[in-house]
Amino acid sequence: MNILVCNAGSTSLKFKLYDMPSEAVLAECRIERVGDGNGGLFSYKNEQKGIAVTEEQKVIPDYEAGIRAFLALLTSREQGVIGGHSDIYAVGYKTVLSKGHYGVHVIDDAVLAGMEDYLVVAPAHNTFYLQAIRTFQKIMPATPMVGVFETAYHQTMPKEAYLYSTPYEWYEKYGLRRYGYHGASHSYVADCLTKRLGYEYKAVSCHLGGSGSLTAIENGKSVDTSFGFSLQVGLPQMSRAGDIDPYFIFYLMKEEGFTIDQVEQDLQKRSGILGISGVSNDLRDVEKAAPQNERAQLAIDIYCREIVRYIGGYAAIMGGLDAIAFTGGIGENSATVRGKVLSHFGYLGLRLAGREASRGEVSTLTAEDSPLKVFVIPANEELGIARQVAAMRL
Ligand code: ADP
Numbered sequence: 001m002n003i004l005v006c007n008a009g010s011t012s013l014k015f016k017l018y019d020m021p022s023e024a025v026l027a028e029c030r031i032e033r034v035g036d037g038n039g040g041l042f043s044y045k046n047e048q049k050g051i052a053v054t055e056e057q058k059v060i061p062d063y064e065a066g067i068r069a070f071l072a073l074l075t076s077r078e079q080g081v082i083g084g085h086s087d088i089y090a091v092g093y094k095t096v097l098s099k100g101h102y103g104v105h106v107i108d109d110a111v112l113a114g115m116e117d118y119l120v121v122a123p124a125h126n127t128f129y130l131q132a133i134r135t136f137q138k139i140m141p142a143t144p145m146v147g148v149f150e151t152a153y154h155q156t157m158p159k160e161a162y163l164y165s166t167p168y169e170w171y172e173k174y175g176l177r178r179y180g181y182h183g184a185s186h187s188y189v190a191d192c193l194t195k196r197l198g199y200e201y202k203a204v205s206c207h208l209g210g211s212g213s214l215t216a217i218e219n220g221k222s223v224d225t226s227f228g229f230s231l232q233v234g235l236p237q238m239s240r241a242g243d244i245d246p247y248f249i250f251y252l253m254k255e256e257g258f259t260i261d262q263v264e265q266d267l268q269k270r271s272g273i274l275g276i277s278g279v280s281n282d283l284r285d286v287e288k289a290a291p292q293n294e295r296a297q298l299a300i301d302i303y304c305r306e307i308v309r310y311i312g313g314y315a316a317i318m319g320g321l322d323a324i325a326f327t328g329g330i331g332e333n334s335a336t337v338r339g340k341v342l343s344h345f346g347y348l349g350l351r352l353a354g355r356e357a358s359r360g361e362v363s364t365l366t367a368e369d370s371p372l373k374v375f376v377i378p379a380n381e382e383l384g385i386a387r388q389v390a391a392m393r394l
Helices: 061-072 109-119 123-139 152-156 168-174 183-197 247-255 260-269 272-277 281-291 294-318 328-333 336-342 380-390
Strands: 001-006 013-018 024-031 040-046 051-058 088-093 104-106 145-148 202-208 212-218 219-225 325-327 373-376
Touching: 001 123, 001 380, 013 061, 013 380, 024 061, 024 272, 040 061, 061 123, 088 123, 088 380, 109 123, 123 145, 145 380, 152 219, 183 202, 183 212, 183 247, 183 325, 183 373, 202 294, 202 328, 212 294, 219 294, 247 260, 247 272, 272 281, 272 294, 281 294, 294 336, 325 328, 325 336, 328 336, 336 373
Parallel strands: 001 088, 088 145, 202 325, 325 373
Antiparallel strands: 001 013, 013 024, 024 040, 040 051, 104 145, 202 212, 212 219
């Protein structure tokens, strides 16, 4: 069965077509800078025949044009891998949040309405998935669409992990609670850990990338996570604030004349690693600047300290820790961040093997006899989604 996985960003679209259950990738496509009049990257690869089509400056006016260009290649005689749209069993989306639908759902009007309802909580994500889904529905009306919501994996959290200490009716009436995100990534990490550690273990999965979150995993299941109702809490993000005191907002509005939009913009665009360092929202630039720039170093120190604080807290809540897993652009590539974080866990018996992570495969960084294991796991959210769609009865 062929499952197409769609990952939609503000100006980018990524696709992977899987054959399930073999998990073979048949084709993939990456479209960047959608809507840019000067053009953007369009790359397509037929993984079976090794045929690649790359255009560095293809003008893609909107999502629909991008999706149609991809589907034309996918079904073409020379570069394609399928005969027609009907060979796609379902399209799975890395959707983020829909009011009232927090798991894996066949997308219908109610799921779309829930995504509209929560536009204000996940504006940077829901907008683009709504566009992508509606475009696919128009082009392929007979194909089932499945939203694998980023909240799905965290549905196993106990109440004491997901409730905030606000008036109880805020939760009952308005649904204000911790939902958690990055579910496709954390569940893929949990699958990898289960393969290596068996079914009984306590671990923390650290998804550190353009946005970052940590999840406490007990026996494969999420028991706590650092994202909350929104993706604006927890770790400092690249340009978004992590945890802040909500009274910052009241103070700025009541005493300093900020509008709500100004505060929101500052928290989303001028905070996090960028806000502290004043250098960049790309950690590579900040790491490069750090030896000569106090604020850049401070940004890295704060980021790592927060990661340590969460891991330590989760270890205490779970009553032990067997493994720490790093994934995402930073988790996989930044030896600086990993090293700084791991330097705190000698007290749990951590013994590093002194080896580097190898690219593109799961690496174990700890010595054989270390009671606490450390893994670097290349993120594969798309496969996590394909697995969950394949497991559904459609
Ligand atoms: P996204 O979360 O947007 O999908 P990624 O998971 O690819 O993105 O992570 C992007 C982040 O990873 C960027 O902030 C980038 O600086 C960081 N990154 C990538 N490679 C490295 C590296 N070698 N060292 C430090 N940071 C890195």
